[in-house]
Amino acid sequence: METSRPVIVKRIPSRVTLKEARIFLREMEPILRIDRPQIVLDLSSVRQLDAAGVEALLRCMADAMKRDGDVKLAAVSPQAAVILELTRTDRLFEIYDTSTDAARSFSGFLPNAMRQVAKEAAAAAQGPPAVAA
Amino acid sequence: MIAGPSTGSSDHTMGEAPLALLPVVGRPVVHHLADHLLRAGIEEITVLSETAPAKYLRAAQRPGIHWMNASNGSLWGTAEAVFNQFAQGGAELVLVIRLGAYAEVDIERLVQFHLEQRNRVTAVEDSSVPLDVFLISASRRNDAAYMFRRQLTGFRTAQGRFRLNGYANRLADGGDLRRLAADALALKTRMVPAGRQIKPGVWVEDGARVHRGARILAPAFVGAHSKIRAGVVLTRGAVVEHHAEIDCGTVVENTSVLPYTYIGAGLDLSHAVAGFHRLVNLRRNVTLEITDPKLVGEAPASAPLRTLVAAASLAIFLPRQFLRGLFAPSQREPLTALPAAVHSPPVTLQGLAAEMESAATEGAPSRSASCKVHPRPEPTDSAQFPADFFVVRRYGDQ
Numbered sequence: 001m002e003t004s005r006p007v008i009v010k011r012i013p014s015r016v017t018l019k020e021a022r023i024f025l026r027e028m029e030p031i032l033r034i035d036r037p038q039i040v041l042d043l044s045s046v047r048q049l050d051a052a053g054v055e056a057l058l059r060c061m062a063d064a065m066k067r068d069g070d071v072k073l074a075a076v077s078p079q080a081a082v083i084l085e086l087t088r089t090d091r092l093f094e095i096y097d098t099s100t101d102a103a104r105s106f107s108g109f110l111p112n113a114m115r116q117v118a119k120e121a122a123a124a125a126q127g128p129p130a131v132a133a
Numbered sequence: 134m135i136a137g138p139s140t141g142s143s144d145h146t147m148g149e150a151p152l153a154l155l156p157v158v159g160r161p162v163v164h165h166l167a168d169h170l171l172r173a174g175i176e177e178i179t180v181l182s183e184t185a186p187a188k189y190l191r192a193a194q195r196p197g198i199h200w201m202n203a204s205n206g207s208l209w210g211t212a213e214a215v216f217n218q219f220a221q222g223g224a225e226l227v228l229v230i231r232l233g234a235y236a237e238v239d240i241e242r243l244v245q246f247h248l249e250q251r252n253r254v255t256a257v258e259d260s261s262v263p264l265d266v267f268l269i270s271a272s273r274r275n276d277a278a279y280m281f282r283r284q285l286t287g288f289r290t291a292q293g294r295f296r297l298n299g300y301a302n303r304l305a306d307g308g309d310l311r312r313l314a315a316d317a318l319a320l321k322t323r324m325v326p327a328g329r330q331i332k333p334g335v336w337v338e339d340g341a342r343v344h345r346g347a348r349i350l351a352p353a354f355v356g357a358h359s360k361i362r363a364g365v366v367l368t369r370g371a372v373v374e375h376h377a378e379i380d381c382g383t384v385v386e387n388t389s390v391l392p393y394t395y396i397g398a399g400l401d402l403s404h405a406v407a408g409f410h411r412l413v414n415l416r417r418n419v420t421l422e423i424t425d426p427k428l429v430g431e432a433p434a435s436a437p438l439r440t441l442v443a444a445a446s447l448a449i450f451l452p453r454q455f456l457r458g459l460f461a462p463s464q465r466e467p468l469t470a471l472p473a474a475v476h477s478p479p480v481t482l483q484g485l486a487a488e489m490e491s492a493a494t495e496g497a498p499s500r501s502a503s504c505k506v507h508p509r510p511e512p513t514d515s516a517q518f519p520a521d522f523f524v525v526r527r528y529g530d531q
Contacts, residue, residue, distance in 0.1 A: 017424070050425035051397075078419040082412065086428065088401045 016053030037069035040102040044075035074102035148409035153232040154189040159327025173240035220271040231265035237299035252293035307406040307413035318352040395430035
């Protein structure tokens with residue numbers, strides 16, 4: 001089952017410190033305002049990331065999740081990976097090797113609520129379960 | 134010992150600090166090396182240096198080692214002069230070590246080999262680690278001069294080769310420094326960690342402040358005047374050198390924290406060397422320059438300056454907290470009432486309570502009369518949080 005919602009891929013600049021994080025959040029604001037945003041952040045060119053940058057990523061994820069969306073990370077550079085591990089935020093994000101994999105993952109997995117609806121629909125279509133003799 | 138430029142591709146430094154002058158388990162590598170030589174019977178040790186910054190040299194100076202600073206370009210000339218001085222002073226053999234690799238040479242066997250083979254110069258070799266360790270007969274001044282003029286890379290005559298069978302470490306980068314610290318804690322080397330062993334495998338130096346809420350799992354080392362805050366976990370060979378600070382809740386695993394380094398709160402530092410605003414991650418083989426003091430910072434090496442910085446930060450912190458308390462919006466969420474089911478007696482006891490009530494009204498003794506069931510009192514404050522809740526935190530496989 002495929003979802004038809006668009007996946008937005010955003011490339012993060014090479015340096016994400018306090019100033020750049022503010023600019024990044026300003027740029028992300030309209031994207032995060034849409035319903036169920038599906039966002040992939042490409043961290044392949046990140047060379048310097050600090051606490052403000054990590055906070056910006058977390059804020060993006062929190063805002064996206066408030067609107068029933070998600071933020072996934074892709075192609076994380078070794079430098080960014082070290083900082084994400086250091087700040088224990090690597091376990092909060094889904095991380096993929098490439099942006100394509102990350103974008104594809106949005107259509108591969110359904111949210112739990114939709115999965116439950118689909119399960120109930122399939123059960124209703126099959127009819128009541130047969131009683132064993 | 135000569136602290137000069139290396140012959141190899143590595144510069145044997147971290148930041149601007151020569152690795153041989155950095156402390157490992159409490160003392161600079163050069164001190165560990167000097168102790169090894171003094172124990173082996175070497176009578177006089179002179180260290181020649183050219184480029185090392187003053188603050189590292191100051192920390193590495195101690196009685197028993199004579200330090201000489203050579204001016205730019207005169208290192209090898211000074212080395213030749215010192216060699217001649219030793220020869221004139223009556224020395225029979227002179228051991229020349231270029232500071233870089235750390236090697237525990239069996240000096241007694243080396244001397245025996247040198248004398249038996251009647252070598253002028255004997256070079257110590259290791260299969261995996263390039264070493265610049267030479268034993269030279271003091272009477273062979275021309276051979277020594279030839280070597281020094283070629284920065285220990287050329288020899289006048291064929292030199293004898295002595296195979297090292299002790300511990301050796303290349304000490305070329307942060308990864309090697311970390312390996313040396315881990316090997317010292319595992320007692321694979323002859324290095325002895327400074328301080329006292331407070332429990333098997335845990336060494337703590339005098340002046341270290343360890344919060345009682347911190348956990349230190351062996352093997353680990355905590356250097357002098359370092360601060361280990363509440364909730365910190367040091368594990369799997371963590372080494373915190375002197376004057377370092379680990380802030381609340383941080384986990385340090387298989388990592389060396391260099392002197393005067395501050396590690397921020399709530400971090401997960403593993404398989405790394407941290408210091409001088411740098412983080413060398415050994416698993417990913419990445420060196421990061423960290424400018425954010427919330428993650429990795431550095432305290433000043435001078436004690437009055439450290440006190441001044443601490444006083445200034447306190448002077449800023451207190452008014453800021455006061456203003457925040459006055460004007461910041463409250464983060465406290467309104468308390469919600471607990472469901473009634475929480476306060477009602479459990480289902481298993483409800484039947485028993487009913488039976489006792491009926492027995493009490495009839496006045497007849499019951500089988501369970503000795504058992505008293507106190508129905509819970511009606512909650513006066515339904516928002517009160519039950520006291521029998523607790524929190525468990527998990528660190529890796531701990």
